Each structure stands twice: as structure tokens, then as C-alpha cells.
Amino acid sequence: MKARRRPRIASVFTGIVLAALYVPIGLVVVNSFNADERLASWGGATLRWWGETMSDSRVLDDLRLSLVVAVATTVLSVTLALADALWWRSASPRARRLLDGVVFARIVLPEIVLALGLFLGAEQFDIPLGTATIVIGQAVFCSAYATVLIQARLSTMGNGLEDAAADLGAPPGRVLRGVTLPVLAPSVLAAALMVLTFSLDDVVVAQFLGGTEAETLPVLLLGKIRLTVSPEVNAIGTALMLVTALPIIGLLVSGKLPVPGRRSQKAERSPR
Amino acid sequence: MTRDPLSAVRLRGLTRRFGSVTAVDNVDLDVAPGEFFSLLGPSGCGKTSILRMIAGLLPETGGTVSLGGTDVTDLPAHRRPVTTVFQDYALFPHLDVAGNVAFGLRQRGGRGRDARSQVDAMLEQVGLSGRADARPQELSGGQRQRVALARSLVLRPEVLLLDEPLGALDLALRKQMQVLLRRLQRETGTTFVHVTHDQAEAFMMSDRVAILSAGRVQQVGTPAEVYRRPANAFVASFVGEVNRLAGKVTAVHDGGRCYDVLLSTGRTVLVPGDPGPLSGDAVDVVVRPEDLTLGPDGLEGPDAVTMDATVADLVFQGPATVIWARLADDSVVTVSAAARIADHLAVGAATSVVWRPRESWLLPAAAA
Amino acid sequence: MTQGLRRPADRWRRLLLVPSLTFTTLFFIAPLTLLVALSFGTVDLLSYRTYLGWHPSNYLRALDPLYLQSILRSLAMSLSSTLACLIIGFPVALTLSRLSGKRQRVLLAAVIVPLWTGFVVRTYAVVEMLADHGPLADVLGVLGLAPDGLSLLHTPAAVVIGMVYAYLPLMVLPLFVALERIDPSQLLAASDLGAGPWSRLRRVEIPLAAPGILAGCLLVSIPMLGEYVVPTVLGGGKTLMYGNVIAYQFQEVGDYPLGSALAVMMTTLVTVGLVVGRQVSARAGRTS
Numbered sequence: 001m002k003a004r005r006r007p008r009i010a011s012v013f014t015g016i017v018l019a020a021l022y023v024p025i026g027l028v029v030v031n032s033f034n035a036d037e038r039l040a041s042w043g044g045a046t047l048r049w050w051g052e053t054m055s056d057s058r059v060l061d062d063l064r065l066s067l068v069v070a071v072a073t074t075v076l077s078v079t080l081a082l083a084d085a086l087w088w089r090s091a092s093p094r095a096r097r098l099l100d101g102v103v104f105a106r107i108v109l110p111e112i113v114l115a116l117g118l119f120l121g122a123e124q125f126d127i128p129l130g131t132a133t134i135v136i137g138q139a140v141f142c143s144a145y146a147t148v149l150i151q152a153r154l155s156t157m158g159n160g161l162e163d164a165a166a167d168l169g170a171p172p173g174r175v176l177r178g179v180t181l182p183v184l185a186p187s188v189l190a191a192a193l194m195v196l197t198f199s200l201d202d203v204v205v206a207q208f209l210g211g212t213e214a215e216t217l218p219v220l221l222l223g224k225i226r227l228t229v230s231p232e233v234n235a236i237g238t239a240l241m242l243v244t245a246l247p248i249i250g251l252l253v254s255g256k257l258p259v260p261g262r263r264s265q266k267a268e269r270s271p272r
Numbered sequence: 273m274t275r276d277p278l279s280a281v282r283l284r285g286l287t288r289r290f291g292s293v294t295a296v297d298n299v300d301l302d303v304a305p306g307e308f309f310s311l312l313g314p315s316g317c318g319k320t321s322i323l324r325m326i327a328g329l330l331p332e333t334g335g336t337v338s339l340g341g342t343d344v345t346d347l348p349a350h351r352r353p354v355t356t357v358f359q360d361y362a363l364f365p366h367l368d369v370a371g372n373v374a375f376g377l378r379q380r381g382g383r384g385r386d387a388r389s390q391v392d393a394m395l396e397q398v399g400l401s402g403r404a405d406a407r408p409q410e411l412s413g414g415q416r417q418r419v420a421l422a423r424s425l426v427l428r429p430e431v432l433l434l435d436e437p438l439g440a441l442d443l444a445l446r447k448q449m450q451v452l453l454r455r456l457q458r459e460t461g462t463t464f465v466h467v468t469h470d471q472a473e474a475f476m477m478s479d480r481v482a483i484l485s486a487g488r489v490q491q492v493g494t495p496a497e498v499y500r501r502p503a504n505a506f507v508a509s510f511v512g513e514v515n516r517l518a519g520k521v522t523a524v525h526d527g528g529r530c531y532d533v534l535l536s537t538g539r540t541v542l543v544p545g546d547p548g549p550l551s552g553d554a555v556d557v558v559v560r561p562e563d564l565t566l567g568p569d570g571l572e573g574p575d576a577v578t579m580d581a582t583v584a585d586l587v588f589q590g591p592a593t594v595i596w597a598r599l600a601d602d603s604v605v606t607v608s609a610a611a612r613i614a615d616h617l618a619v620g621a622a623t624s625v626v627w628r629p630r631e632s633w634l635l636p637a638a639a640a
Numbered sequence: 641m642t643q644g645l646r647r648p649a650d651r652w653r654r655l656l657l658v659p660s661l662t663f664t665t666l667f668f669i670a671p672l673t674l675l676v677a678l679s680f681g682t683v684d685l686l687s688y689r690t691y692l693g694w695h696p697s698n699y700l701r702a703l704d705p706l707y708l709q710s711i712l713r714s715l716a717m718s719l720s721s722t723l724a725c726l727i728i729g730f731p732v733a734l735t736l737s738r739l740s741g742k743r744q745r746v747l748l749a750a751v752i753v754p755l756w757t758g759f760v761v762r763t764y765a766v767v768e769m770l771a772d773h774g775p776l777a778d779v780l781g782v783l784g785l786a787p788d789g790l791s792l793l794h795t796p797a798a799v800v801i802g803m804v805y806a807y808l809p810l811m812v813l814p815l816f817v818a819l820e821r822i823d824p825s826q827l828l829a830a831s832d833l834g835a836g837p838w839s840r841l842r843r844v845e846i847p848l849a850a851p852g853i854l855a856g857c858l859l860v861s862i863p864m865l866g867e868y869v870v871p872t873v874l875g876g877g878k879t880l881m882y883g884n885v886i887a888y889q890f891q892e893v894g895d896y897p898l899g900s901a902l903a904v905m906m907t908t909l910v911t912v913g914l915v916v917g918r919q920v921s922a923r924a925g926r927t928s
Contacts, residue, residue: 024765110866117671168376
């Protein structure tokens with residue numbers, strides 16, 4: 001129950017801002033059906049560009065690679081994050097601070113520095129650039145985000161439930177399998193979906209660590225954008241948008257999206 | 273495992289330090305099988321630490337824990353024949369009520385219908401029969417409490433540990449649960465070790481209590497013993513309101529079980545106590561407000577002592593009235609008298625305080 | 641935290657650390673170390689072989705006006721974009737905090753959703769909007785402004801617009817959280833003492849939301865410093881921002897030592913920014 005009145009100006013302004021946020025996106029979608037190749041004006045609706053895009057082998061290959069990379073990155077990141085979070089609980093305060101710092105650093109460091117550092121490393125040690133290097137590069141910062149998410153859940157969970165399980169006769173293995181992991185499951189799922197989205201959307205690491213072999217869809221899009229504006233690009237862009245939004249739509253539908261507010265708080269970028 | 277008929281839980285020299293803080297200091301305790309035993313004390317006195325060490329959830333810095341005669345000090349929590357009801361219940365959110373209650377049974381290999389019937393029987397006993405499919409999140413505090421109880425009791429432990437289980441409940445619910453706990457203990461014959469800071473609660477449910485302060489056991493006894501014959505000033509004031517009349521020992525009788533005490537009001541009275549104080553020692557005579565009354569109709573008999581006093585203040589409380597009475601030596605005692613006796617009194621009125629010294633108790637003078 | 645359970649499996653616990661530790665050391669610490677090491681090295685631009693050594697001169701070259709200009713421009717653009725995000729984002733956060741229940745959730749989702757539609761696509765959307773004869777030009781033409789079309793693309797202004805567009809939701813979130821946390825009874829008290837709506841905003845809400853404002857500014861400005869995609873797309877081929885400068889050294893020129901020095905400098909800048917930010921918020925926390 002809010003007693004405060006909304007100043008009309010702010011509401012109108014908000015409406016304008018929201019429109020400004022969505023109109024460009026909407027435009028991308030709409031123009032993917034625009035028959036005018038130059039996009040100078042509306043040339044009528046057509047499915048031509050979609051047809052071309054969907055049958056373009058390069059696009060399809062890139063899409064497949066994006067998905068493969070995303071899944072691999074997610075598996076890697078979530079595993080690392082789980083291991084980290086579980087270890088953190090029984091670590092000394094000093095070790096904890098160290099881990100927190102490293103997690104924080106991975107989130108805060110500009111992605112370009114990270115990507116170039118790895119690029120340099122690959123080059124110095126003659127490691128070929130490709131899918132594997134992309135996955136590793138993405139996992140470096142994605143695992144940090146996942147750690148923050150899982151750790152938040154672990155800290156609200158506290159030791160109580162595991163103490164209770166042991167008290168009831170469960171040996172440590174059973175405690176892990178029967179209590180810790182099931183209770184963590186929702187946050188692990190949320191972390192996985194988050195990493196999927198980040199990975200599908202990532203372009204900096206993908207570009208610098210993909211080499212000539214591995215091209216993900218965002219990298220393809222980036223390349224094309226620099227050259228031209230065309231409905232075909234719009235179609236690719238819209239396709240990418242849908243793919244990237246899928247995990248989040250799944251999350252929203254399952255009702256588990258952590259939304260900031262008075263009570264719940266989505267983990268901000270800097271972990272404490 | 274040989275069962276020691278005399279001791280369900282035996283603690284010897286139990287010590288726990290957290291850095292420079294000694295939370296539990298060399299505690300010796302024996303809990304008899306089948307008794308309802310409470311650890312009573314203010315927060316920070318170490319009672320929860322002791323409980324957790326019995327359960328195996330907190331490693332001890334020193335000392336031993338024995339259950340039923342067997343030393344379990346080096347045994348991890350999941351192998352000890354005790355279960356705990358936690359303060360926050362610690363119900364597993366990913367399991368329903370039946371799943372929670374069956375958790376320990378499943379661990380032991382119980383399956384199918386046999387386990388299910390035990391679970392159902394236990395739920396019936398705690399009054400939750402219809403709720404087996406509910407999730408903990410859907411239950412009220414009192415219901416969760418009972419699930420936690422059922423979950424622990426269904427395993428028929430030798431000892432059930434309860435860590436301030438009623439702390440989060442409102443008054444009416446708490447009274448209900450106290451009755452339930454008492455009944456369950458009697459019905460199952462399980463040894464209960466219960467931790468609380470609430471004196472009334474401990475007295476209501478327990479066969480014996482241990483009063484703890486600053487990591488040490490101050491006194492162990494039945495509620496009546498602890499109340500009527502406190503071991504020291506701390507126990508005396510922790511378990512109830514208390515008056516302390518300062519005085520000096522003039523004679524020791526009966527091997528130290530009876531003393532002549534010269535009060536600072538000038539009277540000499542005969543007071544029971546424990547051996548220890550010697551003639552000439554400063555002592556406190558400990559009297560409960562309800563053992564004092566106001567004259568002249570208060571008490572009769574040759575052993576009744578009357579002291580002149582003036583009313584300093586009085587407060588009507590319903591069943592009783594509390595009167596603060598100033599004695600001849602200017603000390604003030606608290607009297608809890610039936611309302612009709614104090615009806616006619618007002619502040620400043622002259623009256624007399626009447627009591628039977630044999631209902632009081634002698635303690636060495638407390639350091640100021 | 642109290643002592644955990646006494647388990648014989650405690651040594652297994654140590655094992656948990658191994659994967660993450662190896663991974664982080666190999667793929668995070670090591671690359672950064674390599675960057676620092678190489679920043680003191682040299683390169684033979686003919687053979688593209690790099691040599692380690694002690695040549696702090698790279699840093700001097702990095703501060704050459706050529707690059708310094710880009711860096712300073714980066715900072716300026718980052719700051720102005722952050723400011724724009726703040727000015728635009730605050731009323732939105734305010735409106736959000738004044739709603740409740742379902743409406744609030746829906747509106748909040750509406751603000752967050754764009755974040756999940758893909759960074760590159762959203763930047764491309766801005767390209768489309770700002771095209772010389774694109775929709776924005778049409779709208780302005782109707783209004784009588786810019787009759788010959790826009791030439792916004794490939795300018796710093798376009799990059800700023802692009803960054804604001806991309807990061808706005810990220811600014812709104814912490815602002816919203818901070819405003820939402822304000823106890824309504826404090827506003828009632830202010831009103832009771834005679835403060836009208838604007839006064840309340842100015843003297844109660846904004847000061848109380850200050851930590852959120854700071855958090856939002858940090859959350860937005862720090863990544864903007866290292867932004868690569870937006871200036872690449874909207875800035876044309878020019879090396880408008882810091883990220884582009886560094887990438888250029890690596891990709892086009894091949895001068896790894898210089899690029900490394902620039903990267904190390906960027907990292908230092910980010911670190912300084914964070915430290916300063918934390919000091920400011922700590923001080924604000926003490927006086928509030």
C-alpha cells in the first residue's frame with residue numbers, strides 16, 4: 001500500500017523512456033520483414049530474408065556453435081562455482097576473503113583485458129584458438145557470476161539443515177546428496193540459465209579467442225553490422241535475440257527470476 | 273554397547289573454548305535414564321554449546337561425553353544415538369512432512385510400508401495426522417515444531433536433545449507445547465535434555481534442572497531443591513524473586529545444617545543452610561517474597577518472627593499484591609501477600625513483616 | 641561461522657578447491673601476469689616476435705598524446721554516459737518505487753527484459769535508429785529539424801547514445817532498490833513537518849538513496865571504461881574508446897608490449913575507480 005502519489009511528470013517520462021527502450025528493438029524485428037533491401041522505408045512485408053537466413057549454412061553453423069559453446073560454458077562454470085561455494089563454507093576467514101576477491105576481480109575486470117590476456121597466452125604457448133578457448137574464456141567470468149549466485153543461496157541456508165541431517169544419522173556423503181544439493185538446486189538452475197544467457201550474448205571473448213575456426217552468432221553479427229544495414233542482418237539479429245532470451249523466458253515462466261525489491265535481492269555485480 | 277542404568281548422559285570435564293573465550297568450563301553432569309532434564313541459564317551461559325557437544329555437532333576442547341555408559345567423544349554426530357530438536361526446527365524444505373519425518377528412518381534402511389506406518393504413528397502422536405503431504409513452508413510455527421519433534425522421536429533415540437524449542441512460539445502455543453512435550457516424554461520414556469533460559473518453563477516440565485552461568489554448573493537438583501535451597505546468590509535470584517537479609521553467624525548447629533544469625537535489624541533467628549559458614553561469618557538469609565507476609569494476622573506460631581516496617585510502595589497485581597517494606601535497618605524487602613491482607617494499607621503506613629525463618633535459607637554473603 | 645561437523649571427510653573438502661584454483665590460476669591469474677610481464681617487453685614489428693625484458697618505456701609511449709587523447713575521451717564519454725543514465729534513470733526508478741504489487745513487478749520486468757535481449761543486437765538497433773535517413777531522421781524531419789538527415793553515426797555522440805541505451809537498465813536497478821528501501825514513515829514525518837512533494841524528494845529521498853546512486857554510477861561507469869562493442873559499431877572504424885585502442889594494438893598493429901601496457905593501465909584505472917568509489921560510499925555511510 002503506497003501512500004505516495006506519483007508525480008505525473010515522472011510517470012509520463014517513464015513511459016517515454018520505456019518506449020525508447022523497446023522501439024529500437026521492435027524496429028529490428030519489424031525490419032527483418034521489410035522488403036526494401038536498403039531499409040530506407042517500408043517496402044512491404046516479406047519472409048524472404050528469413051528464408052535466406054534460415055538456409056544460410058554459415059548462420060546455421062554459427063548458431064549451432066553458439067549453442068554448443070553456451071552449454072559447455074554453463075557446465076564448466078556451474079561446476080566450478082559449486083565447488084567454490086561448497087569449499088568456501090569451511091574455509092578460514094582469510095581464505096574466504098581471498099576467494100571473494102578473486103571472484104570480484106573476475107566480474108569487474110573489463111572483458112577486453114581478460115580476452116586479450118588469454119589471447120596473448122594462447123599465442124605465446126602455441127595453443128590454437130577455437131571453440132575450447134572460447135569456452136574457457138567465457139567460463140572465467142561466467143563462473144564468477146555463478147559463484148555469487150550459488151554462494152548467496154548457501155549463506156541463507158546456513159549450517160542448520162546439514163547439522164540436522166547429520167544429527168538424524170546421515171553420513172557426510174548422504175548429507176551432500178540428500179540435503180545440500182537438493183536445497184541448492186534452484187539457485188544452481190538460476191545460475192545455469194544466467195550463464196547460458198551471458199555466453200550466448202558474449203562477443204568480446206568469442207571474437208578474440210575464436211580465431212578463424214570458431215565463429216559464434218554474435219561475432220557474425222558484429223562483422224556484418226560493420227559493413228551494412230540490411231534486412232538480412234535484422235533477421236540474424238532477431239534470431240539471435242530470441243535465442244538469447246530463451247533461458248530468461250524459461251526462468252520467468254518457472255517463476256524463479258530473482259527480482260530486486262524489499263525482500264529478495266538479486267546478487268549485485270560486486271559480491272561481499 | 274553396555275547400558276549404564278545410572279546414566280543416560282555423562283559429561284566429565286567438558287570444556288569448550290572459542291579463541292580466548294571459555295564458553296563451557298569443565299562441566300560435570302549426569303542425566304538419569306528416562307528423566308526430563310533441563311539446562312537452565314541466561315543467554316551466553318554455554319548451555320547450547322553443551323547440547324551441541326552432546327549431539328556431536330560441536331567439537332569439544334576438552335573432556336568427555338558418554339551416552340548410556342559408552343564414551344562417544346570421538347564419535348561423529350551421525351553415529352551417536354541422540355537426536356536434536358533445533359531452535360529453528362531445521363526442516364528440509366525440499367521434502368514434505370512425511371519425507372522429513374522419514375529421513376532418519378530411510379537412512380537406516382527403513383523402506384516402504386514399515387517406515388510409512390512408523391511415520392504415520394508418530395504424526396498421530398504429535399497431532400499432525402492429516403498433514404503428511406504438506407511442505408514445511410505451508411505450516412505454522414507450532415506445526416513445524418511438531419514435525420521436528422516427530423522427526424527426532426520416530427528414531428527412538430536414547431536421548432532427545434531440545435534446544436530452546438519453544439522460543440519462537442507465542443504464549444498460548446508455548447503452554448500447549450509444554451504439555452505436549454511432557455506427555456511425549458512420559459509416553460516414550462525417552463531421556464530429554466532440554467535447554468532454556470525460561471525458568472518457569474524449565475520448572476514446569478523437568479524432573480531435574482542444572483543452573484548454568486558463565487560456562488559453569490551452579491547447581492543441579494529438582495526444581496524444588498533449586499528454588500528452596502539455592503547453592504549461591506546467582507541461583508537464588510535467577511530462579512525467582514528473592515530477598516536477602518544481611519546478617520552474621522553467631523552459632524553453628526547440627527553440623528552446619530542450622531545457624532543462629534544476628535540480622536542487621538537486631539533480631540537473631542534460626543536459619544537452615546548448608547555446611548560451610550563459621551561463627552562470625554557474614555551471611556545472607558534468603559527469603560522468597562511469598563514466604564513473607566504482613567501482620568498482625570499473617571502467621572501464627574512460636575517460630576514466626578515479626579519485624580516492624582513501613583510501607584515504601586505497593587502494587588496490586590491481581591492474585592497478589594507486591595509490597596515494598598522498609599525495615600528498621602533501612603533495608604527494603606519485597607513481600608508478596610494475598611490481596612486482602614494488603615487492602616487496608618497505604619504508602620507510609622506502619623506495619624509488620626512476618627515470616628518463619630525455617631522457610632528461608634542461608635547463603636554466604638555475596639560480594640557486593 | 642561456528643565449527644562445522646566433525647567429519648573424517650574433511651580432507652575431501654580440500655579437493656573441492658583444486659578445480660577452481662587450477663582454473664583460475666591458469667586462465668585468469670596467468671594471463672594477467674603475462675600482460676604485466678609483456679608490458680615491459682619489446683617487439684620486433686617485422687617478425688612479430690616479442691621479447692621479455694625491462695622496458696618501462698612502453699608506458700611512456702602509452703601516454704603519448706595519441707593514445708592519451710583516446711583514453712581521456714574514453715573517460716569523458718564514460719562519465720557523460722553515466723550522467724545521462726543517472727538523469728534518465730532516476731525518474732524511472734522513482735516511478736517504479738512508487739508502484740506496488742503486480743504493477744511494480746510488471747514494470748520492473750519491462751525495464752529488465754531489454755538487458756537479456758543481446759548486447760550486440762541492441763547496439764545494432766541503435767545503428768538502425770540513428771541511420772542517416774533512418775527512423776529518427778524521419779521523425780526529426782517531420783518536426784522540422786535536421787531536414788537533410790542525420791550524420792550521427794560514427795561519431796562520439798552516437799557512441800554515448802549507444803552506451804546509454806545499453807546500460808540504462810543497469811543504472812535503474814540499484815536506484816530502484818535504494819529508493820524502495822526508504823522507510824515510508826520517514827517521508828510521512830517529513831510531510832508532517834511541512835515538506836511538500838518536491839522538498840521531500842530533494843531533502844529526503846535523494847539523500848537517502850545516495851548509496852544506490854553511487855552504486856549505480858559505479859556499476860555503469862566501470863564497465864563503460866572497457867567498453868568495446870559499442871564504440872566499434874557506432875564509432876565506425878575509428879579508435880574512439882580505450883578498448884578499441886588496446887584491441888587495435890593487438891589485432892592490427894601487433895605491438896603486444898604496447899597493447900599490454902595500455903591494458904595494464906586500464907586495469908589500474910578500473911581498480912582506482914573502484915577503490916575511490918568504495919571510499920566515497922564508506923564515508924557517505926559514516927555520515928548518514
